[in-house]
Amino acid sequence: MPKSKTLRFRRRFKGPPAGALEAFAHAYYQLENERRVAAGGEIDALLQKTPTEKLPELVEHPALRPFGALEYLGKIFNDALANDPKRAKAVAELEISLAENLAQPPYHNLSIVQIRAYAWRDLGIAHRALGRLQESLDAFAVAETGLLPHGALDHDLAIVHLSVAVTLQELERFDEARKLLAQSKRMFIQHADDQRLVLATFSEGVILQRSKHYREARDVYKNLLSSSAKIEPPVIAAVHRVIGLCSTELGDFPDAEANLRRAIALNQQLAQTIEVTKGKAALGRLFIRRGDSADGITYLRPIRREFLRHGLIEEAGICGLEIVEGMLALGNFTGAEMLSRKIIAEFMKAGLNKRAISALGYLREAIASSKASTALASTVREYIVSLRTTPERDFLPRQLTVSGRLPES
Amino acid sequence: MRSKNNTTSVDHAAALYNQYIAELSTIGTSEFQMTPAEAGQLAHEVLMVSITSLPRIQDMRAWLTASMRSAAAKAQRDRAKV
Numbered sequence: 001m002p003k004s005k006t007l008r009f010r011r012r013f014k015g016p017p018a019g020a021l022e023a024f025a026h027a028y029y030q031l032e033n034e035r036r037v038a039a040g041g042e043i044d045a046l047l048q049k050t051p052t053e054k055l056p057e058l059v060e061h062p063a064l065r066p067f068g069a070l071e072y073l074g075k076i077f078n079d080a081l082a083n084d085p086k087r088a089k090a091v092a093e094l095e096i097s098l099a100e101n102l103a104q105p106p107y108h109n110l111s112i113v114q115i116r117a118y119a120w121r122d123l124g125i126a127h128r129a130l131g132r133l134q135e136s137l138d139a140f141a142v143a144e145t146g147l148l149p150h151g152a153l154d155h156d157l158a159i160v161h162l163s164v165a166v167t168l169q170e171l172e173r174f175d176e177a178r179k180l181l182a183q184s185k186r187m188f189i190q191h192a193d194d195q196r197l198v199l200a201t202f203s204e205g206v207i208l209q210r211s212k213h214y215r216e217a218r219d220v221y222k223n224l225l226s227s228s229a230k231i232e233p234p235v236i237a238a239v240h241r242v243i244g245l246c247s248t249e250l251g252d253f254p255d256a257e258a259n260l261r262r263a264i265a266l267n268q269q270l271a272q273t274i275e276v277t278k279g280k281a282a283l284g285r286l287f288i289r290r291g292d293s294a295d296g297i298t299y300l301r302p303i304r305r306e307f308l309r310h311g312l313i314e315e316a317g318i319c320g321l322e323i324v325e326g327m328l329a330l331g332n333f334t335g336a337e338m339l340s341r342k343i344i345a346e347f348m349k350a351g352l353n354k355r356a357i358s359a360l361g362y363l364r365e366a367i368a369s370s371k372a373s374t375a376l377a378s379t380v381r382e383y384i385v386s387l388r389t390t391p392e393r394d395f396l397p398r399q400l401t402v403s404g405r406l407p408e409s
Numbered sequence: 410m411r412s413k414n415n416t417t418s419v420d421h422a423a424a425l426y427n428q429y430i431a432e433l434s435t436i437g438t439s440e441f442q443m444t445p446a447e448a449g450q451l452a453h454e455v456l457m458v459s460i461t462s463l464p465r466i467q468d469m470r471a472w473l474t475a476s477m478r479s480a481a482a483k484a485q486r487d488r489a490k491v
Contacts, residue, residue, distance in 0.1 A: 017446075017449055017450055017453055020426075020430075020449075020453045021423060021426050021427070021430075023457070024422060024423075024426045024453070024456055024457060024460070025419045025422040025423050025426070027457060027460050028418070028419075028421075028422035028425075028460050029418050029419050029422060031460055031461065032418055067461070071461075071464070107457075107460075107461060108454065108457035108458060108460075108461075110454060110457070110458050111457065111458055111460070111461035114458065114461055114462070115461065149483075150480070150483070151476075151479040151480035151481070151482055151483025151484065152451075152454055152455050152458050152476050152477075152479065152480040153458065154475075154476065154479035154480075154483075155462070155465070155472065155475070155476060155479075156462070156465075159465070187475075190471075190475040190478075190479075191466075191467075191468075191471060191472045191475045191476070192467055192468035192471030192472065192475075193465070193467055193472075194467060195467060
């Protein structure tokens with residue numbers, strides 16, 4: 001804008017609307033106080049002594065009524081997410097209930113829209129962590145609907161879109177995810193939000209990885225690590241893990257092992273229990289892939305138990321199938337069949353996709369008749385993973401040669 | 410009566426508001442042909458939202474100006490629809 005025009009405006013600008021400065025200062029001061037109180041320990045203690053099933057009852061608790069307290073619950077949600085997604089979901093639901101009852105003054109009505117949107121976003125993230133991808137998108141849609149009409153909340157909308165893109169890529173809806181990421185990146189650049197720009201770039205790498213462009217994906221990740229961008233420790237850990245996964249697929253086992261071990265160590269430092277377990281599962285998979293089946297089996301058994309302990313039945317099953325693959329490589333058909341039976345029972349008890357159970361049944365029968373191969377176990381595992389994204393996909397055993405590899409298609 | 414710390418906090422808020430309100434309003438009038446009153450109102454709205462956005466803001470000036478432009482562009486689109 002030309003300087004003369006600015007000066008002309010400044011002469012015309014008579015200051016903010018009446019009472020505006022006072023309203024701003026009041027809200028600023030109050031939220032600062034509420035944030036200080038929220039971080040003072042009462043909310044932490046309250047949440048710690050409340051079991052997950054009782055969390056909804058906290059909606060009436062006065063300590064959780066203020067805006068600052070609701071913000072603080074968002075932090076508690078993030079902590080819970082890494083270790084206990086079911087509890088994280090309950091916290092997100094509590095956030096939503098509290099946000100619905102939030103008293104507006106002295107905050108602007110857009111701030112209320114904003115915090116409600118974040119509560120719904122948290123629920124979407126929790127659903128995703130629990131493998132409920134459609135529910136995740138539904139929750140994000142509520143957040144998006146609230147934010148969409150308000151240009152002043154475009155940065156928040158971009159943050160929600162980043163979360164949507166992650167769920168979309170889990171659903172293998174890559175084009176939609178890519179489009180949202182591109183929009184979000186533009187918004188992050190405009191708002192000088194380098195931290196989320198890194199996350200969006202990371203997500204672009206994940207899309208490449210999921211579409212099996214492992215080398216390109218690994219390049220994106222390695223470029224991120226070598227860039228000057230300030231990357232948060234949990235993201236660094238995640239980047240090392242995905243580099244490890246890409247390198248495993250590329251057969252670059254030394255690079256894979258170095259990166260997976262780095263990821264696990266970082267997650268341990270951050271006390272992210274489930275992330276540690278997922279990193280270890282990836283390392284166990286690497287052992288099986290490079291032919292160290294006995295070591296891989298020994299390594300993966302406690303990891304599978306850990307997934308079960310956290311109620312992550314599908315993850316436990318997938319980990320179990322890695323063990324089955326290792327057992328088949330060692331010719332241990334009895335052990336492989338017993339474990340397949342266990343996985344089937346767990347899936348049935350948890351009410352997981354019947355197609356997954358049928359595919360597991362096919363594998364078990366093939367093992368029982370000594371016709372199963374490592375390729376079959378691997379195919380069943382990949383099929384079960386694919387059901388997350390295409391739950392109606394049929395398992396086509398005709399395509400499988402029980403003693404050999406799948407035909408290229 | 411407010412304590413010294415409280416006064417500092419309110420003073421800081423006032424300084425922040427005064428630092429940006431004119432600049433944001435100028436964006437509305439010069440780039441989006443808003444009246445000074447409309448631009449002032451929108452700039453106030455953006456500043457109010459910044460309070461609750463603080464945990465997500467890395468660069469206050471960049472965030473405020475980008476948010477003002479987004480809000481003004483949206484208002485302009487809404488005006489065009491009427």
